[in-house]
Amino acid sequence: MSHVLRMAALEPGASSGTLLEWLIDEEDTVTAAAPIATVGTAGATETVISPAEGVFRRQFVTAGESVPPGTPIGVVAVPDETIDDCVAEAQQTLEDIDTHARDTSMPNRTVTASTDGGLSGQLEAGSFAWRYDEPAEYGGTETGPTPVDIFLGGLAACLSLSVRYQADKRDVAIGEIAVTTTATPDHGPVETLEATIRLETDADDETVDHLVDLAERGCHVSQLLRAEYGPTINWERGETTT
Template sequence: MPKLGLEMEQGTVLEWTVRQGDEVSEGEMIAEVESEKSIGEVEAREDGTLRRVYAEEGDAVPPGTPIGIFAAPDADIADLEAEAEAELEDDAETAESEGETAATKTAEASGAVAATPETAGGGGDDGSQTGDTGGSSDDVKASPRAQKRAEELGVDLTTVEGTGFDSAVTEDDVEAAADAAESEPAGEGDTEEVKASPRAQKRAEELGVDLTTVDGTGFEGAITESDVEAAAEAEPPVKRAERQRGGVEWLSAERPELDRYERVTATADPPAGEALFETMEAVRTAFEQRVTMTDVALVLASATLSEHAVMNGTFTESTHQVAEPQHIALVADINGSVSGVISDAANKSLTEIVDIRQSVDGESEPSHQATFTVTNAAETAGSGRLINPPAVAALEIDPTGERAVPGGNGVTIQPLVTASLTYDTRAIGAGEAQAFLDGFFERAARASELILGSYRGRE
C-alpha cells in the first residue's frame, strides 16, 4: 500500500484494474487506492504480471502493507510470498492484540464484567438474567466491500439480511436493500422535506443537483437515482458546464473564497528567461510560425507535471483526486475564459498543441474536465489569483518584463520572466507549490530540448 501523504494512517483498495494473472506494461495502472485525504494510482514500474493479490477491493490496510505481488510471468516468487505472508501475519497479530486491548478498555470504562456461573443465573434468587440484546453495525458479519457500499448508500447493515457464507452480508445484499428502499414509502416520523432514496441522494451530491427541484417518479413521489440523472441532463448546457467544471476566474482580495487559495511567484534566472525566447524564435524560424509563448509554456508545464503529479488533479467532496492524464486548460483570450482544453497534453507534440489551440472556439464546451490550467499574462486582462475549480492549481506566466543591467559597455536589457502558481490549500502545500515553480524554470533553461522531445515518435 503506497503512502499518499505524511498523515496517512490507512489506505483502501478501491479497484484492481487488472486481474491476477494478467500481463501489464510499464506505466499501466494496476490499482486505485484511497487514503483519508486523496486517491492515487498504483502503476507498474516495469512489464510483468500480477501474480498474487493479498488485499481485496474494499480492504483497508496501513501504508507499507503488502497488497499483492507483481513480477515477471516466469519469475520465482517463493521468497516474496514468504516475506509478504510473514508480514501480513505479523500485522494481523498486532491488530488482534490492539483490538483486545481496546475492547478491554471499553469494557472497563462502561463497567461491564465477564459472565461467570454465578452472574449467569445461578446466584440470583429469582434466577433472572440480564444482557445487552441491542446490536450495532460493528456486530454484523459483512465483507469490506459490503461495509464500504453500505456507507456509500446510507444503508444500516443491522437491517440487511446476509446471503453470504455463514449469513455474512455481501455487497449485493447491500445494493438490494438500497433498491428496496427506493420503492418503500417514507416512515410516518420522517421529517425530510424531500423523499429520496439513499442512492438518489448520493447521485445528487455527485452531480450537484438540488433535490428540491427534482420531480420524483418513485413510490408516492419519491425521487429515484434515475430522476436525479434526468434532472442533471435537462439543465441548460451552459449551466451544466459551469456546475461540472467550475469556471476560470480571478479572485480579488475582497472575495471570501480567497481563504482557500494561495499564490506563490518565482522569477526565472536570466539564462532560463533567455532560453524561453530563443526557443520560441528558433521554432518559429525553422518550421512553426504560429507558436506563441503560451504554447511553449504549456509544453514546459506538462513536463513539470510529470514530476510533480499532485498538481495535476481536482478537489471535490473533500477528496483530492490526482489524475494520470494531463488535461490542461488554456486561458488565452482577453476575457479570461477557457479557450481550449488540451487533452492528454503529455502525449502531444508542439504542433498538435498549436492546432488544438487555434481550432477550439472560445465559446465551445471543453471536451474534458481540466486537471491543470495555464495562461499567459500578455494574452489576458485578468488580475488577482487565477483559479479554475475543481482543478487544484493554475499557472500564470508573465514574459513581458525586462531587467536593465548596467555594465562596462552600458546597460544590457535582459528578459524578466515571472511565473505565479495559484493552488488550492486543501490539496496542495506551500512547499509543493514552490517546488513546482522551481522545476518549471529548470525546464525553461532547456526548453529547446523539451520542445524537440515532444515530437519524438511522431515524425
C-alpha cells in the first residue's frame, strides 16, 4: 500500500510550512515510524515519520521549499508496488496549489480599509477584498458586515483553527468545528463578548475541556484581547484631487 506524506499544519492559522531537511534519499528503505524529514515554521518544528514499512519512492518538495499544509511532499510504498496513480494525483495537487498561489497573495497581517464617503467602505488584504458597512438605522447601507462583526469573525475563525490544530496534534478525532462569537449590545461600545465552540466528537468532556483551553490560549486573536497594549496610531496626508 502506498502512503502520501503531506506537509503538516504546524501552527494555528499558518499558511505554509518549510521542509527544513530530508533525512533520507529516494529508494531508501524505511521502517514504520522512522524519521523521514524535518519541517517547520518560525514558531514550530516537527519530524515527519514513515506511516509504514517500505521504501521512500518519491520526493516532491526540495529542502528549503515552503508549501501550504496538506501539500504532498513524498510517497512511501512497498518496493514493487505501482505508484503511477498516486504520483499523478499528488502532482495534480501540486499544480493546483501552484496555480492558486499565482492567483492569490496573502496579506501577511496588513489590511487596508478605505472609504470615500458615507459609513461603508472596502477592506483589502493581499489579493482579497470585501465590504464593510453599518445598519441602515444607523446611517449605513447594509452592503457588508460592520467592523465589529468582522472582528468577531476573525476571533471565531482563529478559535476554530486553533481547536483543529490542538486536536490534530493530540490525535483527537473531531468532525466539524463551528464557533459562534457574540457581542452585546448590537451597536455602540461592546460590553460583553462570548464565544461558543461546537464540536462533533466522541472524546470525553475532560479531553474537550483541555483542547478548548489550549486552543483559547494559542489563538492569536484571543491573545490580542488579553494584551496590555493598544495599537500604535499614526497618520499621514493623502493626495487631494482638484
